[in-house]
Amino acid sequence: MTEKITKLKLIKSGHPSQTTRPQTKYQRVENIIRQRLIENIWKPGDALPSEIQLATELDVSQGTVRKALNDMVAENLLYRRQGLGTFVSQHTERRALFLYFSLAGNNGTRILPESKILNFREKEPSEAEFTKLELMNRDRVIQFQRIRYYEDVPTIFETITLPLEHFPDFGSDSEPPNNLFRFYQSFYGITVAKAEEQLRAVPASHEESNILNVPENSPLLEINRLARMLDGRPVEWRVSHCDTTNYHYIKESG
Amino acid sequence: MTEKITKLKLIKSGHPSQTTRPQTKYQRVENIIRQRLIENIWKPGDALPSEIQLATELDVSQGTVRKALNDMVAENLLYRRQGLGTFVSQHTERRALFLYFSLAGNNGTRILPESKILNFREKEPSEAEFTKLELMNRDRVIQFQRIRYYEDVPTIFETITLPLEHFPDFGSDSEPPNNLFRFYQSFYGITVAKAEEQLRAVPASHEESNILNVPENSPLLEINRLARMLDGRPVEWRVSHCDTTNYHYIKESG
DNA sequence: CAGTGGTCTAGACCACGCG
DNA sequence: GCGTGGTCTAGACCACTGG
Numbered sequence: 095m096t097e098k099i100t101k102l103k104l105i106k107s108g109h110p111s112q113t114t115r116p117q118t119k120y121q122r123v124e125n126i127i128r129q130r131l132i133e134n135i136w137k138p139g140d141a142l143p144s145e146i147q148l149a150t151e152l153d154v155s156q157g158t159v160r161k162a163l164n165d166m167v168a169e170n171l172l173y174r175r176q177g178l179g180t181f182v183s184q185h186t187e188r189r190a191l192f193l194y195f196s197l198a199g200n201n202g203t204r205i206l207p208e209s210k211i212l213n214f215r216e217k218e219p220s221e222a223e224f225t226k227l228e229l230m231n232r233d234r235v236i237q238f239q240r241i242r243y244y245e246d247v248p249t250i251f252e253t254i255t256l257p258l259e260h261f262p263d264f265g266s267d268s269e270p271p272n273n274l275f276r277f278y279q280s281f282y283g284i285t286v287a288k289a290e291e292q293l294r295a296v297p298a299s300h301e302e303s304n305i306l307n308v309p310e311n312s313p314l315l316e317i318n319r320l321a322r323m324l325d326g327r328p329v330e331w332r333v334s335h336c337d338t339t340n341y342h343y344i345k346e347s348g
Numbered sequence: 349m350t351e352k353i354t355k356l357k358l359i360k361s362g363h364p365s366q367t368t369r370p371q372t373k374y375q376r377v378e379n380i381i382r383q384r385l386i387e388n389i390w391k392p393g394d395a396l397p398s399e400i401q402l403a404t405e406l407d408v409s410q411g412t413v414r415k416a417l418n419d420m421v422a423e424n425l426l427y428r429r430q431g432l433g434t435f436v437s438q439h440t441e442r443r444a445l446f447l448y449f450s451l452a453g454n455n456g457t458r459i460l461p462e463s464k465i466l467n468f469r470e471k472e473p474s475e476a477e478f479t480k481l482e483l484m485n486r487d488r489v490i491q492f493q494r495i496r497y498y499e500d501v502p503t504i505f506e507t508i509t510l511p512l513e514h515f516p517d518f519g520s521d522s523e524p525p526n527n528l529f530r531f532y533q534s535f536y537g538i539t540v541a542k543a544e545e546q547l548r549a550v551p552a553s554h555e556e557s558n559i560l561n562v563p564e565n566s567p568l569l570e571i572n573r574l575a576r577m578l579d580g581r582p583v584e585w586r587v588s589h590c591d592t593t594n595y596h597y598i599k600e601s602g
Numbered sequence: 603c604a605g606t607g608g609t610c611t612a613g614a615c616c617a618c619g620c621g
Numbered sequence: 622g623c624g625t626g627g628t629c630t631a632g633a634c635c636a637c638t639g640g
Contacts, residue, residue, distance in 0.1 A: 116617095118628060144606060155630045160607085168422075170602065176607050177638035193601055288602025294592040295549040295567035313549035313567030322602075338548040345599060347447055348424065348542025348576075370636095372609065398625060409611045414626085430626050431618035 119154050123162035126152065131171065131182060132324045134283050138184040142172070145180070171287065171324075185275040185286065194275065194289060194321075197341045199244070207242040207249065209272050212305075214238040214265050216258060226320060227257050227328045234258040236265070241305055242334075244341055248306050255331045260284060275321075278329065285324050292318040293343065296335065306337045315343060373408050377416035380406065385425065385436060386578045388537050392438040396426070399434070425541065425578075439529040439540065448529065448543060448575075451595050453498070461496040461503065463526050466559075468492040468519050470512060480574060481511050481582045488512040490519070495559055496588075498595055502560050509585045514538055529575075532583065539578050546572040547597065550589065560591045569597060 130136050142148065145163065149156045163180055166172045170193060174180050183189065191206050198204045219227065219235045227235065235255050242250035254274070256264065261282055264270070271277050278284040297311040306314075314335040321330040336343075384390050396402065399417065403410045417434055420426045424447060428434050437443065445460050452458045473481065473489045481489065489509050496504035508528070510518065515536055518524070525531050532538040551565040560568075568589040575584040590597075 120628075146606090157631085158629060161628085163607095174607065175638085176636070177605080179606060196599075286602075288600065291599045291601065293547060293569065293597035293599070295569040295590075297567050311565070311567075313551050315547065315549040315569070318596075336549075342572075343547035345450075345545045345547070346542065347545065374609080400625090411612085412610060415609085417626095428626065429619085431620080431624080433625060 120158050120161040120165070123148070123152055123154060123159060124165060127162065127166065128171075128324070131285070136182050137283075138182045138279055138285060140182050141179040142181070169287075183285075185273065185279050187273060187276075190273050190275055194286070196343050196345065197244075197250075197336065198344050199341055205244065206273065207244050209240045209242040209252075211269055212239045212241060219255075223255050223331065226331050227255065229257060236261060238265070238270070247340070249337050249341060251302050251305050251335045253333045256329065260329060274330070284329055286321045286329060287324045287326075289319050289321040294318070298335070302335055306335075308337055308339075312337075314338070317343070374412050374415040374419070377402075377406055377408060377413060378419060381416065381420065382425075382578070385539075390436050391537075392436045392533055392539060394436050395433040396435070423541075437539075439527065439533050441527060441530075444527050444529055448540070450597050450599065451498075451504075451590065452598050453595055459498065460527065461498050463494045463496040463506075465523055466493045466495060473509075477509050477585065480585050481509065483511060490515060492519070492524070501594070503591050503595060505556050505559050505589045507587045510583065514583060528584070538583055540575045540583060541578045541580075543573050543575040548572070552589070556589055560589075562591055562593075566591075568592070571597070 127136075127142070136142060142163075143151070145156050145159045149159045152159070163172060163174070167174055167180075170189075171183055172180055173183055187206055191204050195204070195206060197207075214236075215238070216234055216236055218232065219229055223229075223235055224232075229235075236258050237253065237255045239251070239253050241248050242252060244250075258264070261278075275286045278286065294316045295313050296316045298306065298308055298314050300310055302308075302314065303310040303312070308314075315338045317332075317334040317336065319330075319332045319334070320328055321332070323329050381390075381396075390396060396417075397405070399410050399413045403413045406413070417426060417428070421428055421434075424443075425437055426434055427437055441460055445458050449458070449460060451461075468490075469492070470488055470490050472486065473483055477483075477489055478486075483489075490512050491507065491509045493505070493507050495502050496506060498504075512518070515532075529540045532540065548570045549567050550570045552560065552562055552568050554564055556562075556568065557564040557566065562568075569592045571586075571588040571590065573584075573586045573588070574582055575586070577583050
């Protein structure tokens with residue numbers, strides 16, 4: 095009994111600043127783990143310490159650690175494999191495909207389409223780019239465009255804008271690969287944690303009609319997506335114009 | 349000790365058929381609750397018995413009931429209000445808006461747009477309708493079309509198809525209201541539990557160009573949505589053609 | 603086999619909503 | 622005050638994985 099009381103005292107006195115703004119233990123555990131992910135102390139693919147080790151280190155019960163980890167698994171930041179451990183999520187092909195790429199063939203199958211870079215430049219951000227990417231100073235941006243092919247048919251025309259700040263020497267070595275998120279993660283230690291998409295129907299421009307081999311002004315699906323890192327800062331703004339004759343965007347709700 | 353052992357024996361012997369295909373207790377609890385929702389024993393808006401009552405009734409611990417309920421809260425079938433209880437989800441305006449209606453103004457605000465019914469008929473299903481709605485016999489279907497307005501501007505043209513089987517006397521009393529899901533729920537006891545959407549860009553037909561007041565062949569966003577009931581059977585097929593000049597479809601991932 | 607996550611229990615105490 | 626869900630603990634046992 096006395097031991098219990100002492101423990102509670104210790105916990106409360108150990109966090110005196112949080113008496114006004116109460117925070118649960120599992121939230122504190124979550125924040126600690128989140129911070130370690132942001133600081134790359136635990137890298138994508140790494141196994142975390144076991145639940146019992148974490149519980150001991152952070153002086154909480156295993157159940158509290160479980161709750162925190164389960165929350166983060168639900169956020170796709172971690173994944174579990176029974177008998178093996180808890181791991182930091184990576185931007186594998188599968189993850190890219192099911193989390194951040196929603197186009198599927200009319201039969202329902204998804205493929206991560208091949209892509210070809212058309213152009214590349216470093217420049218001052220436009221007003222829209224400055225706002226969208228939440229740039230602070232007049233930081234420069236990287237911008238490139240590419241075509242993506244579904245079964246060798248050009249289907250998507252993409253314009254991608256990145257804050258130069260986070261991507262030094264981008265594109266100087268070699269062409270950026272097909273799976274950009276994995277590239278950001280493995281070369282720059284930047285993990286895309288979430289994204290917001292806005293969809294519209296737009297007419298094909300003259301340039302797009304040539305590239306995608308469709309009539310001018312024919313309808314294209316515009317996917318306007320802002321991707322954010324673990325700490326919430328924007329990392330990539332991507333505008334994709336898609337010929338949805340043979341493919342469509344899918345979403346499940348409920 | 350002996351009590352514990354006896355209890356375990358009881359549980360196992362109480363479910364002899366499940367020794368080969370093991371199922372966890374919380375899954376069993378989930379299935380029982382799910383079944384009661386399907387059978388309308390607990391109706392939308394009702395409070396469930398308290399966790400302790402359920403635990404006693406089903407002979408499991410409160411923690412097991414918690415896990416089952418939390419899973420179903422994550423599925424949006426139930427919601428919790430601390431201090432009050434656990435409730436069956438309803439198709440309120442808010443729910444309709446945030447779960448099943450993804451159009452937002454370019455400033456980010458969402459509105460459930462007003463609608464006007466254009467026509468209504470009962471007919472034999474087409475081949476596509478038969479397949480999509482997973483009709484078994486040659487059941488008849490109800491079909492109607494409507495315009496939806498955003499700030500008094502016609503913006504969406506919808507074609508809605510329902511299996512007549514589930515909607516006797518549909519439309520004979522009065523016009524179906526704006527929020528259809530709530531109507532299905534309160535008048536027919538049918539809850540829409542999930543939906544699958546496919547999005548494309550399509551050209552405006554001659555008819556649509558008149559209705560939506562846009563040039564013929566101008567790009568429209570097509571939302572092709574199949575809604576399913578609690579037990580997974582299709583209840584509604586809706587094809588919406590949207591003028592996305594002032595509005596767009598939104599999705600958050602991560 | 604040892605170590606991991608997954609399930610389940612029993613019980614304590616807290617925070618909230620309502621009468 | 623009372624009943625509800627929300628947090629937290631401690632410990633048991635199961636199921637899976639790998640060496």
